[in-house]
Amino acid sequence: MKTASLTLSISFLISCVAFANWPQFRGDNAQGISLEAVPVEWSESENMVWKVDLEGEGSSSPIISGGAVFVTSYSGSGENLMRHLQRIDLYSGDVVWTRDIPNDFPIDPARGYITEHGWASNTPVTDGEAIFGYFGKAGVYAFDYDGNQLWKARTGGMSSAKVWGSASSPILYDDLVIVPAGEETNSFIALSKADGSERWRAKHPSLGQTYGTPILAKVGGSRTDLIYAATGNFRAYDPATGELRWFANYNLPGNMSNTTHLSGDILTVSGGFPRTARVAIKAGGEGDRSNQILYDTQKPATYMTAPVEVDGIMYWIADSGITFAAKPGEAEELWAERLPGLEGAGGRGKPFYASPVVAGGKIYAVSRANGTFVIEPSPDRLNVLSQNKIAGDSTLFNGTAAVADGKLLIRSQQALYCIGE
Template sequence: MKPLLFSAALLTLALPAPANNWPQTRGPNRDSVSTDAAVPTHWSEKENLKWQLDLPGAGASSPIVWENKVFVTCFSGQKENGDVSGLVRHILCVDKATGKKLWQRDYPTTQKDDDWSGMIREHGYTSNTPVTDGAHVYVHWGKGGVVALDMDGKEVWKATTGSESGRQRWGSSGSPVLWKNLLIVNAADEAQSVIAFDKATGKQAWKQTAGLLEGAFSSPQVLKRADGREDLIFAAPSELWGMNPETGKLRWYAPTGIEGNVAPDPVIQGEDIYVFGGFPSTMRVALKAGDKGEVSSSAMLWQDSQSTYVPTPVYHDGKLYVVSDQGFAWCADAKTGAMIYRERLGGAAAQSGGGGGRRGGGKPFYASPVLIGDKIYAVSRKQGVFILAAKPQFQVLATNFLAGDGTDFNATPAVSDGCLFLRSNKALYCIGK
């Protein structure tokens, strides 16, 4: 089969960031892993809540942290009749210690966004998590384009990415990533393309376009091979691709059998790659990275039909852990794929509000779990944060609620300096001792 040419979300690479920074989606290495043992395991409005900041709108993007600053995006201006002519996207910079808003920049829509109806209500118009290198913050707004700001909120450059819509009209979700001097953006929804910009100037460095990229919602990873070569890894419907991040050219591809939507990010350990997703049926597969051309079937390590639709699993000590969108906590052997346990979390029934007000979405989890030390923190949309033991025996250690917030928590949290940063459709929270 002739492969499609990439577009999903964006590449990922370990940034040269101090240990207390969380500069992009799912952390410094894009693996949802933190060694910060000081993060609390119990909290409420009266215990270990350092601060709360109400936000001007909803959003599914994760907060990111650089030194003493926290950045978060959100959106407002949508109407219940579907009208988005007044849509505004916002980025806020917040003092990490106090929760004081340092600055806010607002970006009114400049072209027709998808109506506020259907599945876009599940996550909204700011699902792309920003990325920072400590000098600039880069934000992808989907049809709103890309903007680069300095750390004080001054706009450095702005670029367009496209104005189209996928047939499903589910909107943009993949998060941008920095690789060397490039900012790589998943513009699948608005342009059926992946686009790389010079991070200093905003000048387009390369663009790869393919006609059939719908359903590729995951954010890619970077695999660093033993010989030093780096491959841009991303999952699309039916295939896994390895690309040259410098040029966007396809190096290799492997059939996966995962049909329909692919939302979870690929998980990488060495040169083993784990891929998840699918719609209406889910699947998970493991395979060896290729070198060039089509990868042979012998590269497939295992496959199984029990998977996750939105959240990305986390790897720990030879196991894969996740709480699926349907509320099942599961642990699988990464070498064989064998399911070790699969248990529904108590209270995690199929009840969700969606991105900014819709109820009945049916998926109690959207966020990816984060491994902090020997514990897994899994954020549900409405039933609190479940803390599980990161071991092959199912054990719920704690469940924590912020009872005063009845909106959805759609975002994977950030971790920095003993604090857990949660965001809902209402507020940004700092949990810490």
């Protein structure tokens, strides 16, 4: 197994021993970091371990645990829409099982932004024994690794004013599945992993029109906060009870589609609609912390792609294709350069939907229609090592990549690809 020397300043839930797992959206604590080295160059015939045609389209990410890959998709439309969960062997690409999730609740219609991402945008999460998939208005389904359904639970049937559909991904905390059901019910909902019963619910209007994934932050060595970037404010909850611990208002207008980055005790998020900006605050504290925002850039940042961090520098590729580098907690960027080779954006003029990940110290950024860019981190300039396209697949690549055991998994609207040596 190849490893690379990385200074990781994300302080919570990054495992340095369980390299073979990528258990949720963007891996441990949604920070997008793996120490595993994967190939820098590939094609349909080079370093392509396997390819699997999926049951349908989707913008969710694959997850990996114990040599098993799980990925969701959808097929059909309207009353005939069906979601799918598949287990695929990491090493052979064999499909072990497929389970269909029935469309037993009215879905959002195919118009507006929902046509950009579809009806399988929520990435599942696993604890190594069960898989928990959030399917918007269809609710949460739990399966064991043999594909047996353990339980299902409703989350809500509301639609936000914009009717953009569901996209947030669940996380785990102790014996809870925590579901950011902002689109369906303006709430966080915590369910028992064992039977799907509701343990707590935290409701607030600013949780509506939110599409990011929550993270966990350790505070002072004894307290864990559930952190979420909502519309107009950071919110921090007790993950065991749903009690609000603190909030901080920020000047990011409209909906929030991004996931918060954690660097030590510094929380950073970009977003807003129709304009974007970047803000930061330190974790911890109580009550109204609006006057403790570290900075508020109020200049274009990124709408939905979250950053990664290498050697104390944050890097992100905006959905517009501009790549940035900055130090956590500092407003000014070290540099900003447009990625070369972006021909044809691939959907509403936005060449990126997926967030970058780090593998073996290099940054892997999956674009929608121009392949995957591999970038050498540098505090001085943009250094693109390769641009890898897969011939024969002209569909969009919306899902964030996953990394485990020396393999990189990327998904399109057509297939799941495993890259490795």
